Amino acid sequence: MLxxxxxxxxxxxxxxxxxxxxxxxxxxxxxxxHLTGQAVGARIRKLQDAxxxxxxxxxxxxxKIGQIVxxxxxxxxxxxxAHQSFLxxxxxxxxxxxxxxxxxxxxxxxxxxxxSHDELNSFLDELLAFGNYKVSLSLTQVK
Numbered sequence: 001m002l003x004x005x006x007x008x009x010x011x012x013x014x015x016x017x018x019x020x021x022x023x024x025x026x027x028x029x030x031x032x033x034h035l036t037g038q039a040v041g042a043r044i045r046k047l048q049d050a051x052x053x054x055x056x057x058x059x060x061x062x063x064k065i066g067q068i069v070x071x072x073x074x075x076x077x078x079x080x081x082a083h084q085s086f087l088x089x090x091x092x093x094x095x096x097x098x099x100x101x102x103x104x105x106x107x108x109x110x111x112x113x114x115x116s117h118d119e120l121n122s123f124l125d126e127l128l129a130f131g132n133y134k135v136s137l138s139l140t141q142v143k
Contacts, residue, residue: 022056067113069120070138074106078131086130095123
């Protein structure tokens with residue numbers, strides 16, 4: 001059951017097909033949900049206008065371009081004054097794939113991809129300017 005009455009089960013199916021493969025044509029999705037491609041396009045525009053669909057992305061394999069080290073880092077900022085400079089650092093650092101402000105353990109959780117353990121170590125040295133951290137290395141992605 002959907003909590004927003006503006007959307008129905010067909011919208012949910014369209015959304016699921018797009019999440020599976022955003023390159024699917026409106027016509028192909030229409031065949032799957034028993035609508036015309038034009039009707040699917042209208043529903044997709046409605047989902048975009050409502051902010052349900054925020055954009056499109058590409059799934060990729062970072063290991064194929066040499067980013068073989070993936071680390072999850074809990075960041076403990078040294079002071080409340082460090083947040084703004086840390087956020088600026090996060091936005092401008094190419095190694096940071098994701099960053100989340102969290103409740104619970106730490107202030108931020110970040111996901112970093114590097115080409116080597118030496119590059120990760122240099123990154124961790126830079127993090128010390130903002131506070132302390134705890135690192136976990138990814139062994140393999142299961143989903």
